[in-house]
Amino acid sequence: MKSRPVGPGPLLVLLVLLLLRAASVRGVQRPRRYTPDWQSLDSRPLPDWFDKAKFGVFVHWGVFSVPAWGSEWFWWHWKGEGLPQYEQFMSDNYPPGFSYADFGPQFTARFFHPEAWTDLFQASGAKYVVLTTKHHEGFTNWPSPVSWNWNSKDVGPHRDLVGELGKALRKRNIRYGLYHSLLEWFHPLYLLDKKNGFKTQYFVRAKTMPELYDLVNRYQPDLIWSDGEWECPDTYWNSTEFLSWLYNDSPVKEQVVVNDRWGQNSSCHHGGYYNCQDKFKPESLPDHKWEMCTSIDKLSWGFRRNMVMGDIASECEIISELVQTVSLGGNYLLNIGATKDGLIVPIFQERLFAVGKWLSVNGEAIYSSKPWRIQLEKNTTSVWYTSRESAVYAIFLHWPENGVLNLASPVTTSTTQITMLGIQKDLKWSTDPEEGLLIYLPQLPLFTLPIEFGWTIKMTGVH
Template structure:
């Protein structure tokens, strides 16, 4: 499925993803104090709105929408893995000294119209929308003070994409969530911690935790979709400390929902609702609230110019998702 209305209005247009959630009953809000440990945090019931939401839309949008080739993991495949096809793509299309950062100014979002997007989401029946505030490339779609000259205010669009879309979404009474990658592939502090076996937390202290606090205090998201946790334990990310603050003190403590990607071995075990893995389709109804998150493009979560019709989920696959959800929705 393609969305020509969006493609005309956004430079480096994004691909929309379907989020389908399953429920196992209505949650009763717990007003207790949650301590920074998993037994306590896991005892928090999810807010009622998530039980009722059923369907949402996931928007992957970032600097990777400029080369728009391969997938949103373009930078990693090019520089992290040195994949030959990505090397050839760059050699054939860009000067020898062209860096990934040079894509930043080209990410202009010149025709971005938040109200048009929000109207489309509303017409699609979405009850919540999740935008990538920051993907693994580290570029932030809001003016983060911890991402100097690598954010949407300083470079490219020169506007607050997270804030602008959030305003439009909430005008239409749609819940607004933010995706945030804990790691950044090539951030020097992250690489330093990684070299130290994640026994130091230079990156977490200087970047991750301050940005998470900033996102919550500034935009008051209804949902935080955490990702990029797979290389290190939750203790490195200080996940339980952040979630304890989120549930007890933050301005969204009563309404916020989170997923389960907060460190190695957390997925499908700890957090709010479970994603477990990308495109998770359980064979039986889980005993814990879960979300099936899938992309329309079989090969990428973000827009790419090299997509062909066979890469798009066909009707049978889309219908199978509906069949999966039918007993839950009823």
């Protein structure tokens, strides 16, 4: 007589099904899966750490830091366009036959100390840092397995620059973003795909996508700052396939944030948050999370040996842009270029320290803030508003001559309290039917105030 296999009885199976259904009803459901199309990918909620962060530092660093002249597009201007001033620069400074690849060994990073960089970034008040892992020149700042002899482990520093900085930032709980260019100007496979009208994808399959997957699995970034997308549609880059993997199955699927540069016409339309374009400044409050990326050196993103003080954004310009950006719901990503040795020059350090000093007093009005119902009050003092929980902040960029700040937008109540960040005591105020709220600023010499410009009024009990 054969023994019958023992299995669950019909009643037990029914009971399990009922329990599963009950769990589903209570909200215990499988995580959502995103399909490789923009409609699905764009529906993913942006992880909230990014909106709370508000301020980040961008670092452009690569082989272009060796000539350190013109801009980080040196190779393209020299060989892609053949601009006469670049030809002249090379003939004046380098021997005949010197190629761009010959700059590689001179990219030494000899004085790159990731802990020192991180000290600076922390002092600046930055909540995230974005490092160039690969610019359009194709040189990778990590040992990319598909960039043989054109990476920072094989050539130049003989170090994993991406990994070293990541470790230092993680110790300080600063979020880590990786900039990555999809295209490479002179890669033979990219040029072949271009010749084929981008109907083939030799370069994408052999280089771009393997590198993106490697960066995510190896370094687990909080942010991917994509660039170099403009010559081809997202279908050429396989962007939606990559992003669906990133959001569904990658080791950073919960916290990772991406920008909008994933193919022609995706900028300002698809992706995570929007950059729209370099140095983008909206006139009014956008309906989508955005970031302004700009550079302390107004003429370049990479370090230039030939920059002069007139090319450098002032403290006042930087603070004003930061305030305006955050008031309009954006993040402010401020760029510096590092030298071939891995140094951040003093003028860049000075500007970052200045931002940090300002944020140490006014950060309450910036970090984790939300746009208020009014963003800008166009009067002689240029007042920008932010809000956080029950508080409203008015940041004014010009000190009124009579020492009285006039605000038309806030409506006071019986519980209104008004202070200035960095000053201990409450401020006196009154209301006027025609002029609105009048705030009597501290009668102090300006040089005794904790900051020199961009002062913040904190108001509670207003609407």
